[in-house]
Amino acid sequence: MAVSGWLTLVFLLNTKVILCHLVEAPPKKIAIIGAGVGGSSAAYFLRQKFGHNVGIYVYEKGAIGGRLATVTVNGQQYEIGGSVIHPLNLHMQEFVKQLGLKHRKGVPEKAAIFNGDHFVFEETDWYLQDLFKLWWRYGFGLLRLQMWVEEIMEKFMRIYKYQAHGYAFSTMEEMLQSLGGERFINLTQRSVTETLQELGITQRFIDEIVTAVTRVNYGQSASIPAFVGAVAMAGVQSGLWAVEGGNKLVCSQMLESAKAHVIHTTVTSISLQQSGDKPLYQVKYENENEGGYDFYDIIVIATPLHHETTNITFSGFTPPLTPFAGQYKHIIVSVVHGYLNSSYFGFPDPKLFPFATILTVESPKLFMLSIGSICPVNITANYRRKQPQEAAVWKVFSPKPLAKEQLKTLFRSYYSVQVTDWLAYPQYNSGKGIPPIILHDNVYYLNGVEWTASAIEMSAIAAKNIALLAYSRWNQHLDMIDQKDLVHKIKTEL
Template identity: 40%
Template sequence: MSASGTKMWTFTLVFILTFSLPITLALEVKEPPTIGIVGGGIGGTSTAYFLRQLFGNDAKIDIFEKRHIGGRLATLTLGDHQFEAGGTLIHPKNMYMVNFTKLLGLEQIQVGGGTFGIFDGSSMRVTSSKYSLVTMAKLFWRYGMDIYNIDSWINEKLLSKFMRIYDIQRAGHAYTTVPDLIGAMDQAFVSYMKKSIKFVMKTAGFGDAFIDEMVMAALRTNYGQNTEVPGFVGAVCMAGVQPGLWAVKGGNKQVPQKLVTEAKAQVIQGTVMSVQLLQYQDKTYRVEYVDSEKKEQHKDYDIVIIATPLHDEMSEIDFEDFPSPIENFPQKYHKLTATFVEGTPNSKYYGIDNAEEVPTEILTCNDTILVNSQGKKEDVLGNPANVYKVFSNVPPSEENIKQMFTSKKDIRMFSMMAYPEYSTVGEELPPFVLHDSLYYLNGIEMAASAMEMSSIAGKNVALLAYNHWHGNLDKIDEPYLDPALEKDKTEL
């Protein structure tokens, strides 16, 4: 090629690079998406918050809510007081809930002081004392070293591994299935989902008395179930009896309420009836809903996130025009009744002669009896009140209430589908991805239902949506290599 020909080529190349590169790059910069979230509980609102952080100010985020923002975080009024009616206790190491509370200018109040006893249907197996040394002596007498070992088991075998999720998510990693997300914390957790907590704790060296009384009592009060539940949810439940538990002063529901504002999300009051896959429009999904005036409406989105359980008896959402059908998941939810009574409990109902000796919290370790737990509650501001919250798996009759309370001034009772009915056998857990750009959050509850678990799922789904939108496939379902551990390896 002649010198002038080479010059010509060089010029053409420079021209192409100079003028076409910005065009190519410009084409690669994607517009921020429009996102519809179905469900305004802590799951949906934390997802909105994380999506806003990831996509920035220009993304459009709507939250559809058929009742109240907060969902299973709700309060109930009795007399002059408000009480937590759903999710109540938060662990001090639930970092998303801790950070939301700080960020939103809310305050923590300590919950769960007072005395406790474990009732077996005819008498108290063990009761605590107001003096902690006496309590420790009593518990040691009954459960031996298990009472000391439980704390280190929870901290070392569970919490330290569980907390890896915050580093993993900070690094932008996301997972398409619940076992992959749980396994990223620690592979042992995946096997815990297939073995009962009874088996897991027995293998870890805990004795029968401790498992049949303490662990059983914790499971009955926190999940209305027994020690046959999978080890992972059982372990989350045991973390829920550690010291330092707290709630948000004024009510936990304020977290989702304020997250909506923080996320600059628009709340659409209405019941979503269907999500339709669009074929030829520029948006991917049409969300059809019935608004607060009972009118049928629809809105179209690039991304849709379902943040409410897709199970029979709980969901009215249809998925239309998908190449393969999307249906409700087969697992059942556990029906629970909460009864709030302003009155005086009958100590004899729990085999206690002296009314002064009724513990603040009565837990039960026998799953053939009516009451899962009964506790004297402070209101959401931390004020004392003469109000007792009774959990049971079936609604107590009037006769039951008469036997349980010697006097009552006021009573409120409500039943709800509270959390999954846990089982170690059965179907695969629901995935986080239902279709391209259609995500599902509440499969996480099949591993363990808790506010922090919904927030972790919220962050995972937000990261999935962001990584898929921008083609960051190296951050999806890839193992997270802890930089500290990697550094150690190179230094060895």
């Protein structure tokens, strides 16, 4: 081959290598609908992926933080939304570290499970004694449950390695398949009761321990899907923590770090204005004083798109976009400042009442899901939990607002009651489908992750997945999406 031919070949090869690493011009503007933990972390991760020249606009009709919220009692703030974080929630751990926040100081407490007549289980000050009591009443149910939850968590933890290497998934099913194969898919379609029964766990353990946990975490019975049940059980493990000053600080700090423009208004519609390789979308919004619209290259919807939860309409999309099937669960949170009626729980002398948290089983006698003495979001070095005979701040979860007679049942007297009605999480039914992530070319739905399991960290994981997915799809890096056998692929890369 002539010298000029070699030079041409070398030039072409080098050009091909360069083109393989080129990226498209970044989007000019990205819209995020919702400033809860999902929307806020989406802004944070999108800024990391697309750089500083992209405008990120976050629409929020309420307070930043969404369901990470607080109420004020006597000048102190108390959590009424997502209140605990697991020690293995690595995104939340990293947020706290990078944003200069702190872990809240823990305050010891004891819990019990109430059936409407008496306590079926009471925690003591001695861990080994508690284990013996659990074994005596339930056999090896606790050990089998812990092994099951830890196996699921070990496999699910692979997501952090996948995301660290830039891999994304176009559906939650693809993500679950990559993490745990068909078994993880099955866990979203079968009830936790059925799954645990196959592990040899007794019905008594399911009815008392497992149901108490699913009621306090999701307001639902052990008929919820097994994957949600595993997340619920992880939510009562040791080492749980919260953010000093309130978990909602993570959201506001992430938005500030991302240099996001927060627009406090209600989004009313999203429409496709220009199709083609790079579509353009119009977002219309309005509030009491004015309305308006703007255009965006990418949209992330980080608020539920289900009946009863959204008023956003869509136009210009083929096929049409409509709200998804399924409902969100109403949970009433009553924050009561008062004196607990310990006699209702079998302790006539309040000084002898030892429990800070009371979970419940399913019983027609019960009108509440749980009740707990809660601590403020700022805990000083000399802080101590209120004694049982003192007025304390209690958080009551219930499926319906508490009537006056019910409040009188739970409390000898009280100074104040603050009530919040949350559409807190999906009403889970085994066999319900998981909503899609990709609604259109560059329109993504974050809150569909809640139908896999609703948790603070799940929203953060979904946010990073969408940031990676949007970046790879924008730049046509399709080899970074829905890759098979990632466990072995990443081991090879390392």
